[in-house]
Amino acid sequence: MTTTQLAQHHHIDAILSYAEDDLRTGTLPGELIGRSWKRCIQQYGLDPSRPRSARIVTHQTLREHQDSVDEFLNVARAGVEQLYGMVAQLGYVLLLTDHRGITVQYLGNKHSDRRLRQAGLYLGADWSEQYAGTCAVGTCIEEHEALTCHRVDHFDATHIELTCTSAPIRDPSGKLLAVLDISALDSPHARHSQTFALNLTQLYARMIEDAYFLRRYRNQVIFRCDASREFVQVNGQYLFAIDEQGRVEASNTAGRDLIADTPFDAGQDGKPALTQLFECQLEDIWSIPFDQDDQVRAFRHQGSGATFFAALVQPCNARSRKTDEESPDTREAVPELDALAADDPVMRRTLGLARRLRNRDVGLLILGETGTGKEVLARAIHDSSHRSKRGFVAVNCAAIPESLIESELFGYVSGAFTGARAKGMRGLIQQADGGTLFLDEIGDMPLQLQTRLLRVLSEGEILPIGADAPVRINCRVIAATHQNLEELIRTGEFRADLYYRLNGATLRLPPLRQRADRQYVIQSVLNKLVSDGGLPDIRLRADAMSAMLAYRWPGNIRQLVNALAFAEATSEGAEITASDLPEECVEGQGSPITLEDSLAESKSPLEEALQECHWNISRVARRFGVSRPTVYRWMSRQGIELPRFLGKAEAPGSQD
Numbered sequence: 064m065t066t067t068q069l070a071q072h073h074h075i076d077a078i079l080s081y082a083e084d085d086l087r088t089g090t091l092p093g094e095l096i097g098r099s100w101k102r103c104i105q106q107y108g109l110d111p112s113r114p115r116s117a118r119i120v121t122h123q124t125l126r127e128h129q130d131s132v133d134e135f136l137n138v139a140r141a142g143v144e145q146l147y148g149m150v151a152q153l154g155y156v157l158l159l160t161d162h163r164g165i166t167v168q169y170l171g172n173k174h175s176d177r178r179l180r181q182a183g184l185y186l187g188a189d190w191s192e193q194y195a196g197t198c199a200v201g202t203c204i205e206e207h208e209a210l211t212c213h214r215v216d217h218f219d220a221t222h223i224e225l226t227c228t229s230a231p232i233r234d235p236s237g238k239l240l241a242v243l244d245i246s247a248l249d250s251p252h253a254r255h256s257q258t259f260a261l262n263l264t265q266l267y268a269r270m271i272e273d274a275y276f277l278r279r280y281r282n283q284v285i286f287r288c289d290a291s292r293e294f295v296q297v298n299g300q301y302l303f304a305i306d307e308q309g310r311v312e313a314s315n316t317a318g319r320d321l322i323a324d325t326p327f328d329a330g331q332d333g334k335p336a337l338t339q340l341f342e343c344q345l346e347d348i349w350s351i352p353f354d355q356d357d358q359v360r361a362f363r364h365q366g367s368g369a370t371f372f373a374a375l376v377q378p379c380n381a382r383s384r385k386t387d388e389e390s391p392d393t394r395e396a397v398p399e400l401d402a403l404a405a406d407d408p409v410m411r412r413t414l415g416l417a418r419r420l421r422n423r424d425v426g427l428l429i430l431g432e433t434g435t436g437k438e439v440l441a442r443a444i445h446d447s448s449h450r451s452k453r454g455f456v457a458v459n460c461a462a463i464p465e466s467l468i469e470s471e472l473f474g475y476v477s478g479a480f481t482g483a484r485a486k487g488m489r490g491l492i493q494q495a496d497g498g499t500l501f502l503d504e505i506g507d508m509p510l511q512l513q514t515r516l517l518r519v520l521s522e523g524e525i526l527p528i529g530a531d532a533p534v535r536i537n538c539r540v541i542a543a544t545h546q547n548l549e550e551l552i553r554t555g556e557f558r559a560d561l562y563y564r565l566n567g568a569t570l571r572l573p574p575l576r577q578r579a580d581r582q583y584v585i586q587s588v589l590n591k592l593v594s595d596g597g598l599p600d601i602r603l604r605a606d607a608m609s610a611m612l613a614y615r616w617p618g619n620i621r622q623l624v625n626a627l628a629f630a631e632a633t634s635e636g637a638e639i640t641a642s643d644l645p646e647e648c649v650e651g652q653g654s655p656i657t658l659e660d661s662l663a664e665s666k667s668p669l670e671e672a673l674q675e676c677h678w679n680i681s682r683v684a685r686r687f688g689v690s691r692p693t694v695y696r697w698m699s700r701q702g703i704e705l706p707r708f709l710g711k712a713e714a715p716g717s718q719d
């Protein structure tokens with residue numbers, strides 16, 4: 064008996080004992096292969112001790128199978144040839160089968176023609192599991208999964224020297240359309256030698272599937288997106304064919320998986336709209352210019368919050384869709400607001416709202432961590448509104464001592480109280496008459512003043528301290544806070560009626576570390592620094608930019624401004640390098656922030672800053688650009704206590 068025959072005998076014994084749950088010889092097959100062996104015996108009645116020769120269908124039958132996938136074969140040709148070009152030298156042949164396992168396309172080496180044909184590695188070969196037993200193609204069809212069927216994984220003993228790797232190709236409805244397979248007659252014994260084959264086959268199966276998807280939906284707009292901005296145009300993973308309402312008509316496998324991972328209320332037809340998959344409006348989608356390399360927009364996924372970059376693929380018959388001229392992208396430019404962001408989903412929504420509401424007198428509430436640019440946004444809204452000719456008055460409710468807030472805001476008449484100025488004083492609210500009053504840190508406003516402010520807002524008049532007649536006031540109020548006002552309402556520290564009056568619309572500013580347009584923000588802060596300071600041009604070297612992109616920025620844009628000012632001052636040449644940046648900004652280098660990181664973040668920016676500054680309150684205050692008492696007030700709000708060993712070292716009033 065030859066070694067091959069002996070190996071075949073052992074294999075037959077192993078399969079039979081496995082089927083009877085009594086494996087004594089051979090190694091246990093993987094779960095997927097084991098299931099297939101059992102199917103072969105119990106469902107298809109195959110007998111491992113009676114090996115079968117390869118079945119090659121007749122020419123006529125082959126033509127019928129090929130005709131049924133004709134359009135697909137045309138699309139697949141280039142991909143199939145490319146893949147074969149890569150693996151032919153390694154001894155592989157390539158098979159493309161239809162969903163029934165009949166080989167409708169084949170590329171192989173003419174020199175081994177006879178052996179290959181004998182083994183069934185040939186055009187027209189039937190690789191269905193029902194006929195050929197466990198094999199890569201047949202088992203892939205049954206299990207809907209890519210796999211390698213390596214040597215003794217095969218059911219039929221005549222195949223135990225083959226190694227075969229297959230990946231499924233699905234049609235746009237998700238049904239199996241074809242199987243891509245690369246196989247070799249002689250292979251190394253170790254299974255892991257085929258890991259590369261599996262990855263490569265899966266990659267090409269996906270490319271062919273996507274090419275077919277694009278072909279089938281060539282007359283529709285395709286929304287193509289990817290987690291990487293750079294790859295979206297060349298190899299965007301997720302494809303959605305959409306109609307004019309942004310509803311998804313069909314998607315590729317990755318797209319279907321993404322839909323499955325998104326919680327949404329399915330309509331009658333069960334098809335989601337892109338606005339249910341991503342945090343966006345329909346107009347955001349139609350504002351992406353077609354097929355322009357640099358026109359990619361960022362969207363946040365509704366389910367995971369992950370950022371995806373998207374481009375639109377123009378339909379071949381462009382008549383059925385909106386033209387660029389009709390798209391809302393032609394909306395009026397508002398330079399003051401447009402300058403604040405490049406391409407971030409949250410910013411786009413915020414600026415869209417700001418743009419629409421800038422000339423309405425509804426109250427606006429800006430929410431965002433400290434230093435995210437709340438005041439800058441409020442000022443941009445004012446500057447772009449019809450109130451821009453009148454004053455913008457900013458009041459930091461946390462910075463004015465409680466005892467002075469009332470007189471600062473409302474003003475007083477002469478002789479109103481001891482220590483008052485002889486001529487009295489116009490309050491800040493009055494100074495904002497005709498313009499905009501920006502109330503920063505509104506959560507810090509004492510309750511009793513909240514009542515008076517509410518009256519100003521509802522009645523449009525103020526009563527300065529000591530005055531007996533009210534003064535009419537017409538100002539727009541924009542409030543901001545980094546606190547959770549709803550929580551303050553729950554604990555009785557903030558009036559609900561004032562909250563509703565201020566909150567005609569909420570504008571959210573994302574922390575810098577979560578912004579998809581961080582690079583733009585960094586560059587524009589540097590540009591502003593240079594132009595405001597009349598400095599010579601200075602560029603950021605790539606290492607500095609990557610360090611800054613990787614850093615968490617607990618103090619957000621304010622900290623960025625400080626860091627760049629520091630780097631500019633310490634740099635020696637006409638460029639800023641990573642070593643010019645403050646030490647803490649370089650720590651994050653090499654570990655860019657992932658979305659998971661930011662979601663998993665449990666520490667507040669204040670806590671982070673305290674730890675990074677070794678609980679030195681003065682340093683933390685400098686980092687956030689606030690006073691030390693403010694840092695202490697934030698700490699007590701957030702229930703953060705100094706570590707015990709430092710408890711008495713630095714009291715709120717002490718210097719360091």
Ligand SMILES: Nc1ncnc2c1ncn2[C@@H]1O[C@H](COP(=O)(O)OP(=O)(O)OP(=O)(O)O)[C@@H](O)[C@H]1O
Nearest residue numbers: 403432433434435436437438439503588620621624
């Ligand atoms: N888009 C921007 N471009 C350049 N600089 C900016 C931008 N946004 C904010 N800044 C700068 O960042 C710093 C902080 O901005 P701002 O005061 O508006 O933040 P904030 O959220 O109101 O802070 P806080 O909550 O502490 O009051 C300022 O120095 C501001 O000039």
